[in-house]
Amino acid sequence: MNSKILFVKRNGDFHYPICFESDFSALAKALKEEGLSGRRICLVADDTVASLYLDAVFRAMAPVCQDIFSFTFPAGEASKNLDTVQDLYTVLIEHGMDRQGLLAALGGGVTGDLTGFAAATYLRGIDFIQIPTTLLAQVDSSVGGKTGVDFRGYKNMAGAFWQPRLVYMNLSVLSTLSEEQFACGMGEVLKTGLICDIAFFQGVCARHQAVQERDPLVMAELIRRCCEIKAGIVERDPKEKGERALLNLGHTIGHAIEKLKNFELLHGQCVALGLIASAEISRLRGYLTDQEVGEIRQALESFRLPVSVSGLDEETVLQATRKDKKMKDGQIRFILMKKPGSSFIDPTVTDRELRQGIRAVLRA
Numbered sequence: 001m002n003s004k005i006l007f008v009k010r011n012g013d014f015h016y017p018i019c020f021e022s023d024f025s026a027l028a029k030a031l032k033e034e035g036l037s038g039r040r041i042c043l044v045a046d047d048t049v050a051s052l053y054l055d056a057v058f059r060a061m062a063p064v065c066q067d068i069f070s071f072t073f074p075a076g077e078a079s080k081n082l083d084t085v086q087d088l089y090t091v092l093i094e095h096g097m098d099r100q101g102l103l104a105a106l107g108g109g110v111t112g113d114l115t116g117f118a119a120a121t122y123l124r125g126i127d128f129i130q131i132p133t134t135l136l137a138q139v140d141s142s143v144g145g146k147t148g149v150d151f152r153g154y155k156n157m158a159g160a161f162w163q164p165r166l167v168y169m170n171l172s173v174l175s176t177l178s179e180e181q182f183a184c185g186m187g188e189v190l191k192t193g194l195i196c197d198i199a200f201f202q203g204v205c206a207r208h209q210a211v212q213e214r215d216p217l218v219m220a221e222l223i224r225r226c227c228e229i230k231a232g233i234v235e236r237d238p239k240e241k242g243e244r245a246l247l248n249l250g251h252t253i254g255h256a257i258e259k260l261k262n263f264e265l266l267h268g269q270c271v272a273l274g275l276i277a278s279a280e281i282s283r284l285r286g287y288l289t290d291q292e293v294g295e296i297r298q299a300l301e302s303f304r305l306p307v308s309v310s311g312l313d314e315e316t317v318l319q320a321t322r323k324d325k326k327m328k329d330g331q332i333r334f335i336l337m338k339k340p341g342s343s344f345i346d347p348t349v350t351d352r353e354l355r356q357g358i359r360a361v362l363r364a
Protein backbone atom coordinates (compact mmCIF):
# COMPACT_ATOMS: atom_id res chain seq x y z
CA MET A 1 0.00 0.00 0.00
CA ASN A 2 1.26 3.47 -0.80
CA SER A 3 1.34 5.74 2.15
CA LYS A 4 -1.02 8.65 1.79
CA ILE A 5 -1.44 11.75 3.82
CA LEU A 6 -4.48 13.87 4.41
CA PHE A 7 -4.31 17.15 6.30
CA VAL A 8 -6.74 18.53 8.81
CA LYS A 9 -6.20 22.26 8.84
CA ARG A 10 -7.73 25.46 10.01
CA ASN A 11 -6.41 29.02 9.81
CA GLY A 12 -3.41 28.34 11.99
CA ASP A 13 -5.58 27.17 14.95
CA PHE A 14 -4.65 23.64 14.13
CA HIS A 15 -3.03 21.79 11.32
CA TYR A 16 -2.07 18.13 11.37
CA PRO A 17 -1.53 15.23 9.03
CA ILE A 18 -3.35 11.91 9.01
CA CYS A 19 -0.92 9.25 7.77
CA PHE A 20 -2.22 6.02 6.28
CA GLU A 21 0.50 3.35 6.48
CA SER A 22 0.76 -0.42 6.54
CA ASP A 23 3.24 -0.65 9.45
CA PHE A 24 4.83 1.55 12.10
CA SER A 25 8.09 2.15 10.22
CA ALA A 26 7.27 5.70 9.09
CA LEU A 27 6.28 6.88 12.57
CA ALA A 28 9.69 8.35 13.43
CA LYS A 29 9.74 10.31 10.19
CA ALA A 30 6.22 11.58 10.76
CA LEU A 31 7.12 12.78 14.27
CA LYS A 32 10.18 14.52 12.92
CA GLU A 33 8.25 16.23 10.16
CA GLU A 34 5.78 17.61 12.68
CA GLY A 35 8.57 19.00 14.84
CA LEU A 36 7.87 16.41 17.53
CA SER A 37 11.28 14.76 17.78
CA GLY A 38 13.47 14.99 20.87
CA ARG A 39 10.47 14.86 23.20
CA ARG A 40 9.72 12.73 26.22
CA ILE A 41 6.85 10.47 25.26
CA CYS A 42 4.28 8.69 27.39
CA LEU A 43 2.71 5.93 25.34
CA VAL A 44 -0.82 5.18 26.56
CA ALA A 45 -2.52 1.90 25.70
CA ASP A 46 -5.05 -0.51 27.16
CA ASP A 47 -3.69 -3.90 28.24
CA THR A 48 -4.94 -5.73 25.13
CA VAL A 49 -3.39 -3.30 22.67
CA ALA A 50 -0.24 -3.02 24.78
CA SER A 51 0.39 -6.76 24.54
CA LEU A 52 -0.04 -6.64 20.76
CA TYR A 53 1.65 -3.41 19.66
CA LEU A 54 3.40 -1.53 22.47
CA ASP A 55 6.87 -2.97 21.76
CA ALA A 56 6.64 -2.27 18.03
CA VAL A 57 5.62 1.34 18.63
CA PHE A 58 8.33 1.77 21.27
CA ARG A 59 10.94 0.59 18.78
CA ALA A 60 9.56 2.75 15.98
CA MET A 61 9.62 5.92 18.09
CA ALA A 62 12.81 5.38 20.03
CA PRO A 63 15.19 6.83 17.41
CA VAL A 64 13.56 10.27 17.51
CA CYS A 65 12.58 10.80 21.12
CA GLN A 66 14.41 11.69 24.28
CA ASP A 67 12.85 8.83 26.22
CA ILE A 68 9.65 6.81 26.30
CA PHE A 69 7.65 5.33 29.13
CA SER A 70 4.20 3.81 29.07
CA PHE A 71 0.92 3.81 30.93
CA THR A 72 -1.50 0.93 30.53
CA PHE A 73 -5.01 0.37 31.86
CA PRO A 74 -7.66 -2.38 31.62
CA ALA A 75 -9.32 -2.51 28.18
CA GLY A 76 -12.92 -1.38 27.78
CA GLU A 77 -15.34 1.52 28.13
CA ALA A 78 -15.41 1.01 31.92
CA SER A 79 -11.91 2.52 32.02
CA LYS A 80 -12.93 5.72 30.24
CA ASN A 81 -13.32 7.73 33.42
CA LEU A 82 -11.63 10.25 35.70
CA ASP A 83 -10.01 7.49 37.81
CA THR A 84 -7.95 6.32 34.84
CA VAL A 85 -7.09 9.92 33.96
CA GLN A 86 -5.91 10.45 37.55
CA ASP A 87 -3.76 7.32 37.37
CA LEU A 88 -2.26 8.68 34.16
CA TYR A 89 -1.59 12.12 35.75
CA THR A 90 0.17 10.29 38.60
CA VAL A 91 2.47 8.42 36.22
CA LEU A 92 3.21 11.66 34.34
CA ILE A 93 4.07 13.48 37.57
CA GLU A 94 6.20 10.58 38.82
CA HIS A 95 8.16 10.70 35.57
CA GLY A 96 8.58 14.46 35.84
CA MET A 97 6.73 15.07 32.58
CA ASP A 98 6.82 18.79 31.75
CA ARG A 99 5.06 20.95 29.15
CA GLN A 100 7.36 19.67 26.41
CA GLY A 101 6.09 16.14 27.02
CA LEU A 102 4.06 14.31 24.42
CA LEU A 103 1.29 11.79 25.00
CA ALA A 104 0.70 9.11 22.39
CA ALA A 105 -2.66 7.34 22.36
CA LEU A 106 -2.16 3.85 20.99
CA GLY A 107 -5.52 2.10 20.77
CA GLY A 108 -9.20 2.52 20.15
CA GLY A 109 -11.58 5.35 20.92
CA VAL A 110 -11.40 4.75 24.66
CA THR A 111 -7.63 5.26 24.71
CA GLY A 112 -7.80 8.21 22.31
CA ASP A 113 -10.58 9.98 24.22
CA LEU A 114 -9.02 9.62 27.65
CA THR A 115 -5.45 10.32 26.53
CA GLY A 116 -6.60 13.41 24.64
CA PHE A 117 -8.46 14.59 27.73
CA ALA A 118 -5.39 14.06 29.91
CA ALA A 119 -3.29 15.95 27.33
CA ALA A 120 -5.81 18.82 27.27
CA THR A 121 -5.72 19.21 31.04
CA TYR A 122 -2.26 18.14 32.29
CA LEU A 123 -0.26 21.32 33.01
CA ARG A 124 -3.07 23.22 31.23
CA GLY A 125 -2.44 21.31 28.04
CA ILE A 126 0.37 19.39 26.38
CA ASP A 127 0.75 17.91 22.91
CA PHE A 128 -0.60 14.51 21.99
CA ILE A 129 -0.76 12.25 18.97
CA GLN A 130 -3.21 9.55 17.95
CA ILE A 131 -2.18 6.07 16.80
CA PRO A 132 -5.64 4.52 16.33
CA THR A 133 -5.89 0.73 16.26
CA THR A 134 -9.61 0.01 15.95
CA LEU A 135 -11.64 0.59 12.81
CA LEU A 136 -13.87 2.91 14.82
CA ALA A 137 -10.93 5.02 15.93
CA GLN A 138 -9.44 5.07 12.42
CA VAL A 139 -12.64 6.19 10.71
CA ASP A 140 -13.91 8.48 13.42
CA SER A 141 -12.64 9.11 16.93
CA SER A 142 -8.94 9.78 16.26
CA VAL A 143 -9.72 12.73 14.00
CA GLY A 144 -11.33 15.96 15.10
CA GLY A 145 -10.12 16.67 18.62
CA LYS A 146 -13.12 15.66 20.72
CA THR A 147 -11.68 14.22 23.90
CA GLY A 148 -13.31 13.22 27.14
CA VAL A 149 -14.40 10.63 29.66
CA ASP A 150 -17.64 9.20 30.99
CA PHE A 151 -18.81 10.33 34.41
CA ARG A 152 -20.95 8.13 36.70
CA GLY A 153 -22.37 6.27 33.74
CA TYR A 154 -23.07 9.38 31.65
CA LYS A 155 -21.30 9.29 28.31
CA ASN A 156 -18.55 11.80 27.59
CA MET A 157 -19.75 14.14 30.35
CA ALA A 158 -16.35 15.71 31.02
CA GLY A 159 -14.28 16.64 28.02
CA ALA A 160 -12.42 19.17 25.96
CA PHE A 161 -11.76 20.05 22.36
CA TRP A 162 -8.06 19.33 21.98
CA GLN A 163 -6.62 18.57 18.56
CA PRO A 164 -3.84 16.00 18.12
CA ARG A 165 -0.57 17.05 16.49
CA LEU A 166 -0.48 13.93 14.31
CA VAL A 167 -2.72 10.97 13.50
CA TYR A 168 -0.74 7.93 12.41
CA MET A 169 -2.61 4.86 11.21
CA ASN A 170 -1.05 1.49 10.66
CA LEU A 171 -3.92 -0.14 8.81
CA SER A 172 -2.48 -3.65 9.19
CA VAL A 173 -3.47 -3.68 12.89
CA LEU A 174 -7.05 -4.23 11.79
CA SER A 175 -6.14 -7.89 11.21
CA THR A 176 -6.19 -8.61 14.96
CA LEU A 177 -9.49 -6.88 15.66
CA SER A 178 -12.41 -9.11 16.73
CA GLU A 179 -15.40 -9.42 14.41
CA GLU A 180 -17.55 -7.59 16.91
CA GLN A 181 -15.16 -4.64 17.15
CA PHE A 182 -14.79 -4.53 13.39
CA ALA A 183 -18.59 -4.38 13.07
CA CYS A 184 -18.66 -1.44 15.51
CA GLY A 185 -16.35 0.49 13.24
CA MET A 186 -18.66 -0.29 10.33
CA GLY A 187 -21.49 1.35 12.31
CA GLU A 188 -19.61 4.67 12.15
CA VAL A 189 -18.66 4.06 8.49
CA LEU A 190 -22.29 3.57 7.46
CA LYS A 191 -23.25 6.57 9.62
CA THR A 192 -20.73 8.71 7.72
CA GLY A 193 -22.24 7.72 4.38
CA LEU A 194 -25.77 8.39 5.62
CA ILE A 195 -24.78 11.87 6.77
CA CYS A 196 -23.53 13.19 3.47
CA ASP A 197 -22.40 10.66 0.87
CA ILE A 198 -24.89 8.11 -0.39
CA ALA A 199 -22.55 6.97 -3.19
CA PHE A 200 -19.99 6.05 -0.53
CA PHE A 201 -22.65 4.21 1.53
CA GLN A 202 -23.75 2.26 -1.53
CA GLY A 203 -20.16 1.56 -2.57
CA VAL A 204 -19.39 0.10 0.85
CA CYS A 205 -22.50 -2.10 0.69
CA ALA A 206 -21.64 -3.20 -2.86
CA ARG A 207 -18.18 -4.29 -1.71
CA HIS A 208 -19.57 -6.10 1.28
CA GLN A 209 -17.47 -9.22 0.86
CA ALA A 210 -14.17 -7.38 0.37
CA VAL A 211 -14.93 -5.22 3.40
CA GLN A 212 -15.81 -8.23 5.56
CA GLU A 213 -12.56 -9.88 4.43
CA ARG A 214 -10.80 -6.64 5.41
CA ASP A 215 -9.19 -6.37 1.99
CA PRO A 216 -6.33 -3.90 2.63
CA LEU A 217 -6.88 -1.77 -0.45
CA VAL A 218 -10.63 -1.57 -0.01
CA MET A 219 -10.21 -0.76 3.69
CA ALA A 220 -7.59 1.89 2.97
CA GLU A 221 -9.95 3.64 0.59
CA LEU A 222 -12.89 3.36 2.95
CA ILE A 223 -10.96 4.71 5.96
CA ARG A 224 -9.51 7.53 3.94
CA ARG A 225 -12.93 8.62 2.69
CA CYS A 226 -14.35 8.66 6.23
CA CYS A 227 -11.39 10.75 7.42
CA GLU A 228 -11.78 13.10 4.48
CA ILE A 229 -15.45 13.70 5.30
CA LYS A 230 -14.81 14.09 9.02
CA ALA A 231 -11.80 16.37 8.50
CA GLY A 232 -13.87 18.61 6.21
CA ILE A 233 -16.64 18.94 8.78
CA VAL A 234 -14.19 19.54 11.64
CA GLU A 235 -12.30 22.19 9.67
CA ARG A 236 -15.49 24.11 9.03
CA ASP A 237 -16.94 23.70 12.53
CA PRO A 238 -14.32 22.56 15.06
CA LYS A 239 -16.36 23.29 18.19
CA GLU A 240 -19.74 22.01 17.09
CA LYS A 241 -21.50 25.31 16.73
CA GLY A 242 -23.47 23.88 13.83
CA GLU A 243 -22.58 21.44 11.08
CA ARG A 244 -20.39 19.20 13.27
CA ALA A 245 -23.50 18.06 15.13
CA LEU A 246 -24.34 16.03 12.00
CA LEU A 247 -21.68 13.55 13.10
CA ASN A 248 -24.04 12.69 15.96
CA LEU A 249 -26.46 10.97 13.57
CA GLY A 250 -27.66 7.89 15.48
CA HIS A 251 -25.92 9.00 18.66
CA THR A 252 -28.69 10.67 20.66
CA ILE A 253 -30.83 7.57 21.19
CA GLY A 254 -27.66 5.46 20.74
CA HIS A 255 -25.98 7.05 23.77
CA ALA A 256 -29.14 6.62 25.86
CA ILE A 257 -29.18 2.90 25.08
CA GLU A 258 -25.43 2.65 25.72
CA LYS A 259 -25.89 4.08 29.20
CA LEU A 260 -29.02 2.09 30.05
CA LYS A 261 -27.36 -1.15 28.99
CA ASN A 262 -24.49 -0.29 31.35
CA PHE A 263 -22.09 -0.33 28.43
CA GLU A 264 -22.81 -4.05 27.84
CA LEU A 265 -23.50 -3.13 24.22
CA LEU A 266 -20.56 -1.57 22.40
CA HIS A 267 -20.61 2.01 21.15
CA GLY A 268 -20.84 1.11 17.45
CA GLN A 269 -23.69 -1.31 18.17
CA CYS A 270 -25.63 1.44 19.95
CA VAL A 271 -24.96 3.79 17.03
CA ALA A 272 -26.53 1.18 14.72
CA LEU A 273 -29.65 1.12 16.91
CA GLY A 274 -29.69 4.91 16.95
CA LEU A 275 -29.48 4.99 13.16
CA ILE A 276 -32.57 2.76 12.91
CA ALA A 277 -34.45 5.04 15.33
CA SER A 278 -33.43 8.14 13.38
CA ALA A 279 -34.40 6.49 10.08
CA GLU A 280 -37.81 5.62 11.52
CA ILE A 281 -38.46 9.20 12.66
CA SER A 282 -37.32 10.41 9.23
CA ARG A 283 -39.76 7.97 7.64
CA LEU A 284 -42.62 9.23 9.80
CA ARG A 285 -41.82 12.75 8.66
CA GLY A 286 -42.11 11.59 5.06
CA TYR A 287 -38.41 12.07 4.29
CA LEU A 288 -37.50 8.39 3.85
CA THR A 289 -39.50 5.69 2.14
CA ASP A 290 -40.22 2.26 3.68
CA GLN A 291 -37.79 0.85 1.16
CA GLU A 292 -34.99 3.24 2.15
CA VAL A 293 -35.44 2.42 5.83
CA GLY A 294 -35.37 -1.27 4.87
CA GLU A 295 -32.12 -0.78 2.98
CA ILE A 296 -30.48 0.97 5.94
CA ARG A 297 -31.58 -1.83 8.24
CA GLN A 298 -30.34 -4.45 5.81
CA ALA A 299 -26.95 -2.74 5.46
CA LEU A 300 -26.46 -2.63 9.23
CA GLU A 301 -27.49 -6.28 9.60
CA SER A 302 -25.24 -7.37 6.76
CA PHE A 303 -22.27 -5.90 8.66
CA ARG A 304 -23.34 -7.80 11.79
CA LEU A 305 -24.71 -4.87 13.68
CA PRO A 306 -27.82 -5.15 15.88
CA VAL A 307 -31.07 -3.57 14.69
CA SER A 308 -33.06 -4.23 17.86
CA VAL A 309 -32.44 -4.48 21.58
CA SER A 310 -34.23 -6.29 24.41
CA GLY A 311 -34.62 -5.56 28.11
CA LEU A 312 -35.44 -1.86 27.83
CA ASP A 313 -38.72 0.01 27.95
CA GLU A 314 -39.80 2.98 25.90
CA GLU A 315 -40.25 5.44 28.77
CA THR A 316 -36.81 4.78 30.28
CA VAL A 317 -35.08 5.21 26.92
CA LEU A 318 -37.04 8.42 26.28
CA GLN A 319 -36.03 9.89 29.66
CA ALA A 320 -32.37 8.94 29.10
CA THR A 321 -32.49 10.44 25.60
CA ARG A 322 -33.87 13.69 26.98
CA LYS A 323 -30.83 13.93 29.28
CA ASP A 324 -28.58 14.14 26.22
CA LYS A 325 -25.99 16.85 26.63
CA LYS A 326 -26.65 18.20 23.16
CA MET A 327 -29.80 19.93 24.33
CA LYS A 328 -30.31 23.57 23.57
CA ASP A 329 -33.05 25.50 25.38
CA GLY A 330 -34.57 22.24 26.59
CA GLN A 331 -34.82 20.88 23.07
CA ILE A 332 -32.72 18.04 21.67
CA ARG A 333 -30.81 18.88 18.50
CA PHE A 334 -31.74 15.63 16.79
CA ILE A 335 -30.20 14.52 13.50
CA LEU A 336 -32.63 13.31 10.87
CA MET A 337 -32.21 12.22 7.26
CA LYS A 338 -33.88 14.27 4.56
CA LYS A 339 -32.92 11.38 2.34
CA PRO A 340 -30.21 8.72 2.69
CA GLY A 341 -26.89 10.59 2.45
CA SER A 342 -28.37 13.95 3.39
CA SER A 343 -28.76 14.61 7.10
CA PHE A 344 -29.74 17.77 8.93
CA ILE A 345 -30.11 19.06 12.46
CA ASP A 346 -33.70 19.24 13.65
CA PRO A 347 -34.54 20.88 16.97
CA THR A 348 -38.26 20.17 16.64
CA VAL A 349 -38.43 16.40 17.19
CA THR A 350 -41.24 15.77 19.68
CA ASP A 351 -41.42 13.21 22.49
CA ARG A 352 -44.07 11.42 20.47
CA GLU A 353 -41.68 11.08 17.54
CA LEU A 354 -38.84 10.03 19.83
CA ARG A 355 -41.07 7.31 21.28
CA GLN A 356 -41.84 6.01 17.80
CA GLY A 357 -38.16 5.98 16.92
CA ILE A 358 -37.32 4.17 20.15
CA ARG A 359 -40.14 1.67 19.61
CA ALA A 360 -38.63 0.76 16.24
CA VAL A 361 -35.59 -0.78 18.00
CA LEU A 362 -37.13 -2.26 21.15
CA ARG A 363 -37.63 -6.02 21.24
CA ALA A 364 -39.79 -7.67 23.90
Ligand SMILES: NC(=O)c1ccc[n+]([C@@H]2O[C@H](COP(=O)([O-])OP(=O)(O)OC[C@H]3O[C@@H](n4cnc5c(N)ncnc54)[C@H](O)[C@@H]3O)[C@@H](O)[C@H]2O)c1
Binds near residue numbers: 147
Ligand atom coordinates in the same frame (compact mmCIF):
# COMPACT_ATOMS: atom_id res chain seq x y z
N1 LIG B 1 -13.80 11.44 20.13
C1 LIG B 1 -14.64 11.15 19.18
O1 LIG B 1 -14.86 11.92 18.25
C2 LIG B 1 -15.33 9.82 19.21
C3 LIG B 1 -16.03 9.36 18.09
C4 LIG B 1 -16.59 8.09 18.12
C5 LIG B 1 -16.48 7.32 19.27
N2 LIG B 1 -15.81 7.79 20.34
C6 LIG B 1 -15.62 6.96 21.54
O2 LIG B 1 -14.82 5.86 21.20
C7 LIG B 1 -15.08 4.79 22.12
C8 LIG B 1 -15.20 3.50 21.36
O3 LIG B 1 -14.01 3.25 20.68
P1 LIG B 1 -13.54 1.78 20.31
O4 LIG B 1 -14.69 1.03 19.75
O5 LIG B 1 -12.31 1.90 19.52
O6 LIG B 1 -13.29 1.14 21.75
P2 LIG B 1 -12.00 0.66 22.53
O7 LIG B 1 -10.95 1.68 22.55
O8 LIG B 1 -12.48 0.13 23.84
O9 LIG B 1 -11.47 -0.58 21.67
C9 LIG B 1 -12.30 -1.71 21.55
C10 LIG B 1 -11.57 -2.99 21.97
O10 LIG B 1 -10.69 -3.38 20.93
C11 LIG B 1 -9.41 -3.70 21.44
N3 LIG B 1 -8.45 -3.38 20.38
C12 LIG B 1 -8.08 -2.14 19.96
N4 LIG B 1 -7.30 -2.24 18.88
C13 LIG B 1 -7.14 -3.56 18.63
C14 LIG B 1 -6.47 -4.30 17.62
N5 LIG B 1 -5.83 -3.68 16.61
N6 LIG B 1 -6.49 -5.63 17.68
C15 LIG B 1 -7.19 -6.27 18.67
N7 LIG B 1 -7.88 -5.63 19.61
C16 LIG B 1 -7.86 -4.28 19.59
C17 LIG B 1 -9.29 -2.87 22.68
O11 LIG B 1 -8.39 -3.44 23.59
C18 LIG B 1 -10.73 -2.89 23.22
O12 LIG B 1 -10.94 -4.05 23.99
C19 LIG B 1 -16.34 5.18 22.87
O13 LIG B 1 -15.99 5.56 24.17
C20 LIG B 1 -16.88 6.36 22.09
O14 LIG B 1 -17.60 7.25 22.91
C21 LIG B 1 -15.23 9.01 20.33
Ligand SMILES: [Zn+2]
Binds near residue numbers: 140188251267271
Ligand atom coordinates in the same frame (compact mmCIF):
# COMPACT_ATOMS: atom_id res chain seq x y z
ZN1 LIG C 1 -19.71 7.37 17.66
